[in-house]
Each structure stands twice: as structure tokens, then as C-alpha cells.
Amino acid sequence: MRSLLLTAVLLPLVFTITACDPIRNVRGTVHAAPTVHLEDDQPVYEKGEPIQGAKINYLCGRTRILTDEEGHFEYEDIGYWQPDCSFHVSHEDYYPQIFRVDELCAPTQHGNCFFMSIQAELLPRGPESAGADEPSHQLDAQTVPPAEWPSPTPLYRRLGPTEYVYFSLVAQSAIFLSAFPTRWTGGAYFMGGLWVFYGVYAGFLPTYFDGWQKAVALTPALSLFALATYNFAFANTHSPRRKFWTNVGGLNVAALSLGITVLALTWNRDDPRGQSDSTLSNDLEFGFTGTGVQLRYRF
Amino acid sequence: MSHPGSVLKTIALILVLAGCSASDHPKEPIRLRLVVLEMDRETSDGRLLPGERIEAAEVALLCPDSDRQHLGKTDKFGRFLMRSDDPLARECSLEIEHPDYFTRIYLLDEILSTIGLSVRLKPRGTE
Numbered sequence: 001m002r003s004l005l006l007t008a009v010l011l012p013l014v015f016t017i018t019a020c021d022p023i024r025n026v027r028g029t030v031h032a033a034p035t036v037h038l039e040d041d042q043p044v045y046e047k048g049e050p051i052q053g054a055k056i057n058y059l060c061g062r063t064r065i066l067t068d069e070e071g072h073f074e075y076e077d078i079g080y081w082q083p084d085c086s087f088h089v090s091h092e093d094y095y096p097q098i099f100r101v102d103e104l105c106a107p108t109q110h111g112n113c114f115f116m117s118i119q120a121e122l123l124p125r126g127p128e129s130a131g132a133d134e135p136s137h138q139l140d141a142q143t144v145p146p147a148e149w150p151s152p153t154p155l156y157r158r159l160g161p162t163e164y165v166y167f168s169l170v171a172q173s174a175i176f177l178s179a180f181p182t183r184w185t186g187g188a189y190f191m192g193g194l195w196v197f198y199g200v201y202a203g204f205l206p207t208y209f210d211g212w213q214k215a216v217a218l219t220p221a222l223s224l225f226a227l228a229t230y231n232f233a234f235a236n237t238h239s240p241r242r243k244f245w246t247n248v249g250g251l252n253v254a255a256l257s258l259g260i261t262v263l264a265l266t267w268n269r270d271d272p273r274g275q276s277d278s279t280l281s282n283d284l285e286f287g288f289t290g291t292g293v294q295l296r297y298r299f
Numbered sequence: 300m301s302h303p304g305s306v307l308k309t310i311a312l313i314l315v316l317a318g319c320s321a322s323d324h325p326k327e328p329i330r331l332r333l334v335v336l337e338m339d340r341e342t343s344d345g346r347l348l349p350g351e352r353i354e355a356a357e358v359a360l361l362c363p364d365s366d367r368q369h370l371g372k373t374d375k376f377g378r379f380l381m382r383s384d385d386p387l388a389r390e391c392s393l394e395i396e397h398p399d400y401f402t403r404i405y406l407l408d409e410i411l412s413t414i415g416l417s418v419r420l421k422p423r424g425t426e
Contacts, residue, residue: 033338033339033419034419034421036401036421042402043401043402043403043421045401045403045421095339095341095347097339099415099417103332103334103378103415104332104334104415104416104417105332105415116415117415117416118415118417119416119417120417121338121417121419123338123339123340123341123347125341125345126341126345127345
């Protein structure tokens, strides 16, 4: 129980406090270089064949990924991709390519990268080049300075409602599962409801609301969950231990609602356009792919 | 008082339905990072000629019911950053154009799941 609390509750809370999103993801495709021909004076790029068994190596770690028969690959674990590092894409029948992290990744918290997309187009080797292994260094030239976004995100905006919600949900899920070891069904309902709720939050609200509006719109829904939590708590008042932990969970949800409201009032105050930093949503949505909840990625 | 499981199931059902109804919304804001290079080439003696970065390649947006929208040009390292909270229709296309290279077009629907895109253009006169 202690280890469960340590890993499932304290760790996410630490991540929340330090504004550190721990999940990193890389995915993409590897194809042969396209051929080009003209149709009615218009160029047509014929996509090359997908390359199965291409190796994607992260040069600053031990990450090794192989593409499937459609040339796709995907990988995620804990950590972040170092901006000054690169991915090396290779296959014995093709010339390799190198992709710099900071050129293809949108930096998020503290300038680190949590999501990489690689669309590699490898040039087939001719018979004369068999055995040679020189990479193309187009994306790895050390003389190329890091690219800056036109409007970089200020540091104080990097911990937003989305992150707060995400890690709080993880913590609350763990609390409830630990609070009801003999009531896994109820705990699962609650946890499942939270994940579904987050799915709605990530997939629905950003479409119609932005910035503080999104956070304000979120508060009533969170209050609803707080109510459901207390309902659950009153149904289990015979055990003091259950009551204690359930109230902890309920108060957590209530605090979450309060926190969202406070953040809503201060969010984007200096931004006359009321834009939200959608980068936050991006990382979190990818993080959820690891839990089996597939959410569509959005920019 | 209602059984807590029923309450939670009802809430979950409502949220699932709300999420499903919203999931096919056609427009989304966009942020994109491009690096534009010319295609690699192989010499007759089997060496690789890595493609150069392409400066001043024009990036434009093509949508079915509107005029061509110029978004900007790549910098001297072939890079282009786009960050817009204005939603874009998935049926739009991204066009990368340079007078010395064959134009390349990406359907936005295909690259919406991509932040960084390495675009490789074929030089004209090499077809």
C-alpha cells in the first residue's frame, strides 16, 4: 500500500508541483524517397514504398524502435527528448537520415520535448554503395541554431489547468483504488468516469472554448464529480477508514474545482487575444495513449 | 439515496455521449514546424549527396472554398514555424513552393497528427 501511494500518488503530485510532464512519445513513418513525375505540368510526388524493419535509434539513450510492415513506428516511455539530440533512421538497403529533436519538436515545459514526429523518406542504395554507412546530416548540422517560436510561451503559463487536471486525476484514481480495496467495482466506476471526463475535457471543450473560458466551463463539471464523490462517501459510512479516505478523495476533487476556478481567473490575463497554449493539451493527450485511452492528437 | 454505481454510470454515459458528439468537429487550431530540404541524391559511384536546406521556400494554405493563403517563407536554414489558434479545415492543403524545385502539397488531414515535418523537394531539371 505504501509503495502504491508513493508511486501513484506522490510522484504525480511532484510532477504537478514541478510542472514536469513525464511522458515522452515518438512516432512516425519510414518510406522510400518519393518519385516525381509531371501530370499536366503539375508535379506529382508518388509516395515511396513503406520500409519494414527500419531502425529508429535515439542517439542520447537506448531507445531502439523498428517499423512495422506499413512503415509505422510508435514508442513512449518516461522522460523527455533532449533538444540537442537526434534520431537516426536506418535500414540496410537505404541511406540513413538523422533528425534533430529541436528542429521537429515543439518545445513545451522548460523547453524540453515530449513529442516527436518523424516522417522519414530514405533514398535506396544503389549496388555500388553496398556496405557504406554515411548518414545524411541535413538535420544534424551543428551550425544550425535552435529555432524559436514566433511567440514563445512564458514560463508562468507552462503549468496550466490541463496539467493540473491530469495529475490530479491520476492521484485521485490511486487514492480511490487504495481506499476501497474490497470495492474495486465502485473504484473502477469512479476512475473510469474521471478518465471519460478527461476525454471530454480534452476532446470537446478546447473546440468551443479557449483559455479561461475553457477552465470556467470545466468547473461545473468538476463540481458534479465532487458531488458524486460525496454520494459515494455517504454510502460507505460504516467504515471510518473508508470514510476518511473517501473524504480525502472528495476534498481533492473539490480542491481541484477551486484550483481550476482560481486558474481560470488568472489565465491569459495578459493576452488580449485570449489564446490558450494548446501545447499543454498535446502532451497530455499523448500521455493518455499509454493508458489505452486513445485520444485524437490536436495542435 | 441512489446507488452510487448508478449515479456514476449515468454520469459516465452522459460524458461519453457528449464526447462522441464532439469528436468529429471538423476544425482545429494548428501548430506546425517544417524543415524544407532538397531530396537526397546518389552519385554514379554510389555516394550520397545530402540535400541542402532550402531558403525562402514559400508555405501556403490551399482550401477548397477560399483563396490561396500565403503563410510565410522558410528561413536560411530551411525552417518554418507556424502557430495559429485559428481553426483550419482538415480538407485544406499545405503547399511548399520554391521556383527551383517541384512544388509539394500535403493534405492537412494527413499531417494534423504531426508537429514536425521534414519536407523534401525534388530539384527542377532532375526528372
